[in-house]
Amino acid sequence: MDSVGKSIHGAKYECLLFDMDDTLYPMSTGLNLACRKNIEGFMLQHLHMEGAEVPRLCLELYKEYGTTMAGLKALGYEFDNDEFHAYVHGRLPYEVLKPDPALRNLLLSLPQKRKIIFTNADKAHTAQVLSRLGLEDCFEGIICFETLNPPLEPVADCNDVLDHGDTVLAGGASQANATGLSLTDGRSFSSKSRVLCKPSLEAIKAAIRTANIDPNKTIFFDDSVRNIASGKAAGLHTVIVGSSTLVPGADHALRSIHNIKEALPEIWEGEGGQIVQVIQPSAVATVILA
Structure with missing residues (x-):
């Protein structure tokens, strides 16, 4: 009780x-950074984007649209939302929490x-x-x-x-x-x-x-x-x-x-x-x- x-x-x-x-x-757990790396991985492997451009674009879309995912959708990329979340969050080191x-x-x-x-x-x-x-x-x-x-x-x-x-x-x-x-x-x-x-x-x-x-x-x-x-x-x-x-x-x-x-x-x-x-x-x- x-x-x-x-x-x-x-x-x-x-x-x-x-x-x-x-x-x-706190941000110091590193979960935020791990999430960003996973988003970049999704952009590379599932959207086949140019590797050198991915980190910059990932950050720019986040700043412009609130989330990188929202920015990718706005640019016209089509992908399954659940698949995106499973890739980005399913690989996070939750044990740090x-x-x-x-x-x-x-x-x-x-x-x-x-x-x-x-x-x-x-x-x-x-x-x-x-x-x-x-x-x-x-x-x-x-x-x-x-x-x-x-x-x-x-x-x-x-x-x-x-x-x-x-x-x-x-x-x-x-x-x-x-x-x-x-x-x-x-x-x-x-x-x-x-x-x-x-x-x-x-x-x-x-x-x-x-x-x-x-x-x-x-x-x-x-x-x-x-x-x-x-x-x-x-x-x-x-x-x-x-x-x-x-x-x-x-x-x-x-x-x-x-x-x-x-x-x-x-x-x-x-x-x-x-x-x-x-x-x-x-x-x-x-x-x-x-």
Whole structure:
């Protein structure tokens, strides 16, 4: 059983939105570099691109489109999304990630019931990372690649994806349908169309709709300067992680995610600053909305 803080009423924030990679664990693990090398390998072996150009193009597409994958799709390269993710993430040295009981206890102490992962990564990678860190039951749900880029073919019944006991992320069929996320203008995204991802403002707004959150009462943690700027443009409160200095669009700066309580005590402040401790079962699975 885990002790979970819950504010009685009047908290400044109702939801905390967390990026995952290089936010919940430090970049120094080397996972980011290993991922980039795998992307370059995919470009060489599966897309048959010129070897000398791959590292430069990989980085340029990342800077321009948010992810190299999104850039490759924009250039007209066609490949299976699952095959790409399996190659890029399936070869990562996940063993470098260790359980983080300090972060787990910190997350469980947060008074906000709603804590959501918002990542550009696919659901398999997300599940692997959270499991390795021992954080798989610390979040209400996950907004990942499949959430914002569902296949055109029907997937599992919506209720099977969204529900876990009393937990529903996104408020039911008005936010998602049998093919995943449906944007308000009626468009959907498939493996052969452009990739919707951070730092696109459209992706941030889609995540806000999908999770059915009030941006004015939501605080967004991310290590990317561009993602922070887009989050602020979408109306979110923002925290840059991995930096001790503010960047454009950031309301707060954290050298480490472990410094939340010292840097942002207002997260724990409810009406009269009172927080009631309640007990919750520890084995609650995180819902992946995809």
